[in-house]
Amino acid sequence: MSPARTASPDRAAGTDQAGAPSSASTTIMSARGLHLAFGQTKALRGVDLDITAGEVLAITGPSGSGKSTLLHVLAGVLVPDAGSVDYGGTTVTDLDEAARSRLRLHEFGFVFQFGQLLPDLSALDNVTVPLLLTGTPRRKALAAARDALAELDLAEHAAKRPTQMSGGQAQRVAIARALVTGPRILFADEPTGSLDSLAAERAMEALVGSVRARGASMVIITHDARTAAYADREVTVRDGRLTIGGPGGAASTAAAATTATTATTAGGPR
Numbered sequence: 001m002s003p004a005r006t007a008s009p010d011r012a013a014g015t016d017q018a019g020a021p022s023s024a025s026t027t028i029m030s031a032r033g034l035h036l037a038f039g040q041t042k043a044l045r046g047v048d049l050d051i052t053a054g055e056v057l058a059i060t061g062p063s064g065s066g067k068s069t070l071l072h073v074l075a076g077v078l079v080p081d082a083g084s085v086d087y088g089g090t091t092v093t094d095l096d097e098a099a100r101s102r103l104r105l106h107e108f109g110f111v112f113q114f115g116q117l118l119p120d121l122s123a124l125d126n127v128t129v130p131l132l133l134t135g136t137p138r139r140k141a142l143a144a145a146r147d148a149l150a151e152l153d154l155a156e157h158a159a160k161r162p163t164q165m166s167g168g169q170a171q172r173v174a175i176a177r178a179l180v181t182g183p184r185i186l187f188a189d190e191p192t193g194s195l196d197s198l199a200a201e202r203a204m205e206a207l208v209g210s211v212r213a214r215g216a217s218m219v220i221i222t223h224d225a226r227t228a229a230y231a232d233r234e235v236t237v238r239d240g241r242l243t244i245g246g247p248g249g250a251a252s253t254a255a256a257a258t259t260a261t262t263a264t265t266a267g268g269p270r
């Protein structure tokens with residue numbers, strides 16, 4: 001079993017790692033005192049943030065304020081100069097690149113603005129890839145990928161390559177690819193930024209609906225108020241600091257827990 005797997009919070013609903021009943025507001029990721037500079041540019045200047053199991057958290061803020069940097073540090077893509085990120089009892093920021101890579105592959109999912117699908121592969125093969133990387137046998141991986149595509153209303157497009165689909169369809173393939181491994185946290189960086197408003201709405205409905213149906217958490221960066229409206233909680237980054245929204249305030253956590261508990265597969269805005 002890889003360190004990434006041992007880092008996972010218990011996947012059985014209702015228990016924590018020690019087997020005790022978990023409250024609906026269990027913190028699954030906790031960041032403290034994050035600082036990161038790129039040369040003279042201080043992208044993060046002391047960020048504290050908690051992510052609760054089952055919550056959809058929007059990170060908003062002006063261009064260049066540090067949103068993507070924060071998301072990449074939380075997801076173990078970047079290592080901060082100071083501060084720590086804890087996930088399920090593992091200090092992500094202490095792991096080496098190989099262990100962080102395993103963690104990303106097994107525990108996290110990623111959706112980016114421009115889907116970043118492999119252009120020469122069909123939708124089905126694109127969604128199958130992460131499962132093959134985690135060691136899932138090919139036949140099982142293909143079946144799971146087909147299910148994920150069907151869930152996003154893409155069954156009839158499975159054989160198409162990304163260039164043969166609309167932007168919205170391709171982005172939904174990217175969502176299926178991010179969800180097919182069953183991530184506990186999905187990190188989405190402007191996932192609808194390249195889409196027109198109708199396609200963006202459809203993609204967000206699919207994304208939030210699928211995340212809630214799985215009881216996963218999502219951290220979503222967005223400039224768009226309509227996208228942020230799907231979140232349970234919103235924090236704002238300015239000049240590398242959180243200016244609105246604390247680590248995971250009681251009121252917002254309770255709201256997120258309520259939403260997670262009562263969530264259906266419908267993913268409409270608040």
Ligand SMILES: Nc1ncnc2c1ncn2[C@@H]1O[C@H](COP(=O)(O)OP(=O)(O)OP(=O)(O)O)[C@@H](O)[C@H]1O
Nearest residue numbers: 038041042043061062063064065066067068069070
């Ligand atoms: N790899 C890098 N090298 C140098 N500077 C960087 C790098 N990545 C980010 N920065 C700088 O760090 C600051 C924060 O960037 P970041 O991408 O996190 O902002 P953002 O809020 O996500 O912006 P946007 O909304 O425009 O995507 C910016 O000043 C940016 O220019």
